[in-house]
Amino acid sequence: MKATYVKQGRRQRRKWRVRANIRRTTSLPRLSVSRSLKHISAQVIDDAKGCTLCAATTTSKAAAETLKGKTKTERAKFVGAEIAKLALAAGVTAVVFDRGATRFHGRVKALADAAREAGLKF
Numbered sequence: 001m002k003a004t005y006v007k008q009g010r011r012q013r014r015k016w017r018v019r020a021n022i023r024r025t026t027s028l029p030r031l032s033v034s035r036s037l038k039h040i041s042a043q044v045i046d047d048a049k050g051c052t053l054c055a056a057t058t059t060s061k062a063a064a065e066t067l068k069g070k071t072k073t074e075r076a077k078f079v080g081a082e083i084a085k086l087a088l089a090a091g092v093t094a095v096v097f098d099r100g101a102t103r104f105h106g107r108v109k110a111l112a113d114a115a116r117e118a119g120l121k122f
Helices: 003-025 061-067 072-089 107-117
Strands: 030-035 040-046 051-057 096-098
Touching (some): 003 096, 030 107, 040 072, 040 107, 051 072, 072 107
Parallel strands (some): 030 096
Antiparallel strands (some): 030 040, 040 051
16 A cells, blocks of 8 residues: 555544544534645634634634735644634634644644634634
């Protein structure tokens, strides 16, 4: 088996394990974070209804002008503050953080800290 398939399989299992623990322990909406090499996105998902309540990303046209020339960590902080603002506007005050297969470190941690500072509880 090729190394890339093994690596992808491990990543997928980590993601499923984290998500299974979240779904088993709480009924709060989930703040799911997706990170690529260049961009980061976050969305608040209500698993009971199966719908996305709000989303924020660095790829949106509205954020493009604001984020021009900033580092990836600063972009993650912007997305964290933006998702918190949108979630509070949608009536969500508390969420469960779903980091997916990524470590709670660097850009993912910066997004989480910015969301907490903006008033979202988790």
